[in-house]
Amino acid sequence: MAEADVAIVGGGAGGTLVAIQLLRQARAPSSIVLVERGERVARGIAYSTADPDHLLNVPAGKMSALPDVPDHFARWACTSDAAFVARGRYGEYLEQTLRESIARAPRGVSFQIFRSTATSACLVERGVRLTLVPHGHLDVRAAVIALGNFPTVDPAVEDGGLYASDRYARSPFLPGALDGIDPDADVVFLGSGLTMVDAALAFRERGHRGRLQAISRHGLVPQVHGPARPSRTRIGAIGVRGLLRALRTEVARGGDWRAIFDGFRSSTQRIWQRLPPAERERFLRHLRAYWDVHRHRMAPRVGEAIAAMRASGQLSIRAGRIASFALEPDSAVVRFWPRGSRDLIEMSAARVINCTGPAASIEEACSSLVSSLLSAGLARPGSLGMGFATDRDGALLGSSGGRLFTLGSLRRGDLWESTAIPELREQARALASRIVGSSLREIDQLRVHASS
Ligand SMILES: Cc1cc2nc3c(=O)[nH]c(=O)nc-3n(C[C@H](O)[C@H](O)[C@H](O)COP(=O)(O)OP(=O)(O)OC[C@H]3O[C@@H](n4cnc5c(N)ncnc54)[C@H](O)[C@@H]3O)c2cc1C
Incomplete structure (x- = not known):
């Protein structure tokens, strides 16, 4: 059986960003394991394409892996902030940034990649025991569940075979x-x-x-991205109505709705969190399709x-x-x-x-790891059954005692805007600083109490 301080389950962009942040913030001695079932890390579905026509849908200036170095990716790709780079290149960038973070980690901080599928998790004295196929058991003090999007579901209609x-x-x-x-x-x-x-x-x-x-x-x-033109319209009351009013004003002035939409992005999570569940449901039912085509x-x-x-x-x-x-x-x-x-x-x-994209509901996750977390009470579904319920930093709400964390689309129910790199890198930074700063210490204290 293997042991480590922290495991990250899922080596897509989200898990890789967490690994980069942990390596930058970790204090020696500590050990980090990244568990990825696929051949390569830092790819996932989004960045494993080799098709040069598959471009990022976010300009280079907003795709830095490091929140404190906004032009990190644009400089790496030798391009302007406004350029749209091939997604395969972005995967290379993430992998290289991970490698550089490994090389620069303080002496005494170890990092390993396990090519394995995590199939279940349970609490043990050390913290969390992950079952990995084919690696067996991995005991860690804290684990980050970074599984990304769930597989697409078939339309529920007669399919005739x-x-x-x-x-x-x-x-x-x-x-x-x-x-x-x-x-x-x-x-x-x-x-x-x-x-x-x-x-x-x-x-x-x-x-x-x-x-x-x-x-x-x-x-x-x-819709299609346009040239970035700053807007003169101010969003007054923050809310769905405030957004609609600002969009109408901007369009009436002959301006570009994109600037309003983009300016609104930093408020989306706050607005979502203030909406009562019935309003969130209404949004998903009536506005989601329109939101998606303007936002993405x-x-x-x-x-x-x-x-x-x-x-x-x-x-x-x-x-x-x-x-x-x-x-x-x-x-x-x-x-x-x-x-x-x-x-x-x-x-x-x-x-x-x-081409309907990932399943939204955690009930449709088709992941034995997700099922085991839910059935053991270590996690519970997020708002409207989308992803997991989490606290401010991404710790799973449930009985894990602050040992389990998540980010990205698994926080969609709680945050809504939670799938793209600009959100993932912030979540990764907050989560790593919580794990390094207090969680590992608190987990050790829990163990002392449990054994005394
Ligand atoms: C086609 C496409 C294009 C996109 N383009 C952009 C873009 O241009 N800009 C942008 O900001 N965002 C984009 N996105 C959003 C995208 O979701 C994120 O940028 C990012 O890829 C999400 O990373 P993730 O790690 O959360 O999920 P994923 O990339 O899905 O990674 C999850 C990883 O977990 C692994 N895994 C799953 N289950 C297990 C298990 N049980 N054990 C071990 N490993 C497991 C998977 O193999 C996978 O590697 C795009 C998304 C898609 C689908």
């Missing part, structure tokens, strides 16, 4: 999801957000000639490529609701109700690709 067939891909990011399709065949995407944009660009890169048809509830496509925008070059594909007729976007699927010998059949119509429409496709 589609989901079990090779005519369906649960996500465009799965190995082989886009392979083996006749270049002239039609493809249907479920969803029309940034995941669909990635998939459409990947088909374009492969020289696909067939039609690409996307269906989503509202038929909305992400495409890089200008990506926007141009998507506009050209739509103008040529290769890519079409339809608003509607899936009714059912069926399988024919040589195609998949998609039946859907166009928005506002009662006439069922049928489309055939060589493959149906689910």
Whole structure:
């Protein structure tokens, strides 16, 4: 059995940012283990793409891994703050920043990467025992759960055997999801957000000639980033109404709504936390689709490529609701109700690709580690069942006694705005300083009390 002071479970961008912060803040002697089930750290789905057309959707000036060095990434990439760099490059940057942090860590601070899947957690005298496959048990004083997004869920409709067939891909990011399709065949995407944009660009890169048809509830496509122009409109009362008023004023003045939206970003978490649960639900039901396409925008070059594909007729976007699927010998059949119509429409496709993005609910996490944390009472669901309930620094609310922490999309219910690098790096810094500053000491005191 292995032992360490802190384990980080999940070596995507979030876990890597925590590792970087722990290495920078740790006092010797201490040991840190990063547990990642995949081949590479610092990638996750977002930054493992090698497609040069898959660009960051946040400008370089806002993507630094280090909150106290805002231009760290732009300087590393030798580019301007306003540039949109390829996502694969960002993965390289994160990995290199991690390596540099390991090299610069104080003597006596050790760091290891375990290629393993964490399948469960329980409390033991030392702190937390993680079960790792294939490593066995790892006992740590504190653990950070950085699992990122949950897998996509299938639409809850009659699927006629589609989901079990090779005519369906649960996500465009799965190995082989886009392979083996006749270049002239039609493809249907479920969803029309940034995941669909990635998939459409990947088909374009492969020289696909067939039609690409996307269906989503509202038929909305992400907006495009514009040049950063400061706004003259001030947001008065902070709240959803204040935001809407400011947006209208800005647009009426001929200004750019993007500046208002971006200026509002630092207040989003506070506003979300003040909304009663019923209001949060209303937001998710009625406004979320509109929020997502304005808040998570495409890089200008990506926007141009998507506009050209739509103008040529290769890519079409339809608003509607899936009714059912069926399988024919040589195609998949998609039946859907166009928005506002009662006439069922049928489309055939060589493959149906689910681009609806990650599952929102922790009940749908499909992770034995998450199930074990919930069933042992070490964690409980966050607001509206999204992620875990956490305190201000990301400690899980439950019976772990401050030994378990999380960040990123697993805090979505509590914070809403909690998935992109600008939020992740702040959370990583706060969490590392809490673990280094007080948690390890408090955990030791808990052990003294327990044994006396
Ligand atoms: C396609 C895409 C593009 C994006 N583009 C941007 C962007 O341009 N800018 C931006 O700021 N944000 C972007 N985002 C948001 C993105 O979610 C974050 O930037 C970041 O990648 C999230 O990192 P994470 O570590 O929380 O999750 P993930 O990247 O999902 O990493 C989680 C890691 O945990 C590992 N893991 C899971 N379960 C276990 C287990 N049981 N045991 C061991 N390991 C486990 C996984 O293998 C994975 O490596 C994008 C997201 C996506 C999906």
